[in-house]
Each structure stands twice: as structure tokens, then as C-alpha cells.
Amino acid sequence: MEPIGAEGRDAMRGLLGAVNESLGAPMAPPWEAACREVPRHAFLPEKIWVGEDLKECSRGAAPGEWLRHAYADTAVVTQVNDGQAAAEVGERWASCSASAPSIVFRMLDMLDVRPGHRVLEIGTGTGWNAGLLGPKLVTTIKVDPALAAQAAGCLERVGLGAEVVQGDGARGHAAGAPYDRVVATCSVRAVPPEWVAQTAPGGVVLVPWESP
Ligand SMILES: C[S@@+](CC[C@H](N)C(=O)[O-])C[C@H]1O[C@@H](n2cnc3c(N)ncnc32)[C@H](O)[C@@H]1O
Incomplete structure (x- = not known):
């Protein structure tokens, strides 16, 4: 870097x-x-x-x-x-x-991630949020393949190994479930049932809520 x-x-x-x-x-x-x-x-x-x-x-x-x-x-x-x-x-x-950094850190604080937690992030964006989550077990989903590759490259350059999956985040990523924490960085009007189904008992799903 x-x-x-x-x-x-x-x-x-x-x-x-x-x-x-x-x-x-x-x-x-x-x-x-x-x-x-x-x-x-x-x-x-x-x-x-x-x-x-x-x-x-x-x-x-x-x-x-x-x-x-x-x-x-x-x-x-x-x-x-x-x-x-x-x-x-x-x-x-x-x-x-x-995202604006204060929103990123507010959400990270609310997420209450603990060592060893498996985290699913929906909406990789640049990959910065996944990078901040650090060496925890993070899977992040990006819908655009070129941007998914770009974010994966950035994460690799800073020496972090989050798994970047290309696909529609609304479906979650069943292959890596269950997750202790599921966090969306894009606003939603309804929480897809897949996110709840892929969350471990006692886990947390955190989303920016957009009023209908
Ligand atoms: C605000 S940005 C994320 C920013 C990220 N926290 C950062 O700092 O770089 C939200 C991202 O969610 C992505 N997104 C929206 N809907 C999605 C979906 N259904 N599946 C995967 N990604 C999605 C958008 O393309 C956008 O990159």
C-alpha cells in the first residue's frame, strides 16, 4: 500500500x-x-x-x-x-x-462485532467498510462485477482477505451462512427473509431503513 x-x-x-x-x-x-x-x-x-x-x-x-x-x-x-x-x-x-465516514462508524458501532464473528455485508461499495471490519470473517456482496473486482483488489492491497461475492445482495449468501452479523450498506424498505434465515440464533441484522 x-x-x-x-x-x-x-x-x-x-x-x-x-x-x-x-x-x-x-x-x-x-x-x-x-x-x-x-x-x-x-x-x-x-x-x-x-x-x-x-x-x-x-x-x-x-x-x-x-x-x-x-x-x-x-x-x-x-x-x-x-x-x-x-x-x-x-x-x-x-x-x-x-458512505460518509460518520455513518460508517455509527453503523460499525451499532453492529457490535466481536472477535470470531462471521459477518455478511450487503453492498460492498468501495470495500472500505469490509476493510474496517478487518481480519474478522467477512463476506461482502456487490452487484456490479467490475466494482466487485475493484473492491477485492483494494482489500488485497491493504492486506485484508474479505471474501467479495458478486451477486444480488437481496438473496444474501447462503454458502457462507450462518452469520453472526448481517449488515446492509444500501437502504431497504423491507428486510429480505434470506438475510434473517442466514443469521445465526442471537445474531443481528442491521439495515439503513428507508421509509416507504
Ligand atoms: C453506500 S454504498 C456502500 C458504501 C460502502 N460502505 C463504502 O464505504 O464503500 C451501497 C452499495 O450497495 C450496493 N447495492 C445496492 N443494492 C445492492 C444489492 N441488491 N446487492 C448488492 N449490492 C447492492 C450499491 O451498488 C452500492 O455500492
């Missing part, structure tokens, strides 16, 4: 402060350590889109700006229009993103 550098370290410090402020308390030491050891920028592609108008930012053309976005407490769009070249279509819509 490429070294984070002085600018990156400053940006990381700023992010930790912003996340703690948003959480209303310092994050648990293991999550702070994970944030430092699994740097968010290592999971972002060269080209990202930011803000409500999805402004394009390329690492090559604007490295400082790209790094600032990598360590801001905001969501970063990592793919638009399902990967079709943006110029070919008029309107841009976000088809993959890295």
Missing part, C-alpha cells in the same frame, strides 16, 4: 475529529485504529464525483482536492451511470459510492 504522506495524515486527523464530533463521543479505540490502518483513500478510484451536482474530481489533475474529499466526512460517488462513459449520457446519477 502506498504511504499516506504528511498531507494524508493531517487529513486523517481532521476526519477523526469530524467523525467524533458527529458521533457526539470519541469512537471506540479499535475503530480509530482501523480508520488509521485501513485508509479510506486506498479504496477510492482515480476519478470520483462530489457534491449535489456530482462534480468530477480526478486524482491525477487535482491530487490535493481528491485527497481532501477522501478524508471529508461526506459520501463520495465512485461510479456514475453504472459505469457508462458520462459523456455518452446527459444526466449523471450515482451508481456506487463510499
Whole structure:
């Protein structure tokens, strides 16, 4: 993994402060350590889109700006229009993103993962959340095959071995069940019965709920 550098370290410090402020308390030491050891920028592609108008930012053309976005407490769009070249279509819509760090750490805290737990994550995104879960037994599902491969590559580069499965997360991943923790990073209006069926007795299913 490429070294984070002085600018990156400053940006990381700023992010930790912003996340703690948003959480209303310092994050648990293991999550702070994970944030430092699994740097968010290592999971972002060269080209990202930011803000409500999805402004394009390329690492090559604007490295400082790209790094600032990598360590801001905001969501970063990592793919638009399902990967079709943006110029070919008029309107841009976000088809993959890295969640805002304060949401990521709030959910990790709520998940209450313990050593030895088997975790199923639905919605790999960049792979950062799976990376933060660390050397625990994590299986993560991504619907887009190219992005699944990209996330697997990022996880490998930071030396973490989460299993990235390509498929529709709504079905879960029966082959790895039962899981102690099932966490969705995409919002749902109903919890698929497969997720409950694949959760071990006493386990937890955590989802961002979207009101119908
Ligand atoms: C907010 S992003 C995840 C961000 C991730 N926590 C990170 O920081 O990189 C939610 C992801 O869920 C994925 N997703 C949505 N529906 C899905 C499904 N049915 N199966 C698998 N992935 C899905 C989206 O493509 C998107 O990448």
C-alpha cells in the first residue's frame, strides 16, 4: 500500500475529529485504529464525483482536492451511470459510492462485532467498510462485477482477505451462512427473509431503513 504522506495524515486527523464530533463521543479505540490502518483513500478510484451536482474530481489533475474529499466526512460517488462513459449520457446519477465516514462508524458501532464473528455485508461499495471490519470473517456482496473486482483488489492491497461475492445482495449468501452479523450498506424498505434465515440464533441484522 502506498504511504499516506504528511498531507494524508493531517487529513486523517481532521476526519477523526469530524467523525467524533458527529458521533457526539470519541469512537471506540479499535475503530480509530482501523480508520488509521485501513485508509479510506486506498479504496477510492482515480476519478470520483462530489457534491449535489456530482462534480468530477480526478486524482491525477487535482491530487490535493481528491485527497481532501477522501478524508471529508461526506459520501463520495465512485461510479456514475453504472459505469457508462458520462459523456455518452446527459444526466449523471450515482451508481456506487463510499458512505460518509460518520455513518460508517455509527453503523460499525451499532453492529457490535466481536472477535470470531462471521459477518455478511450487503453492498460492498468501495470495500472500505469490509476493510474496517478487518481480519474478522467477512463476506461482502456487490452487484456490479467490475466494482466487485475493484473492491477485492483494494482489500488485497491493504492486506485484508474479505471474501467479495458478486451477486444480488437481496438473496444474501447462503454458502457462507450462518452469520453472526448481517449488515446492509444500501437502504431497504423491507428486510429480505434470506438475510434473517442466514443469521445465526442471537445474531443481528442491521439495515439503513428507508421509509416507504
Ligand atoms: C453506500 S454504498 C456502500 C458504501 C460502502 N460502505 C463504502 O464505504 O464503500 C451501497 C452499495 O450497495 C450496493 N447495492 C445496492 N443494492 C445492492 C444489492 N441488491 N446487492 C448488492 N449490492 C447492492 C450499491 O451498488 C452500492 O455500492
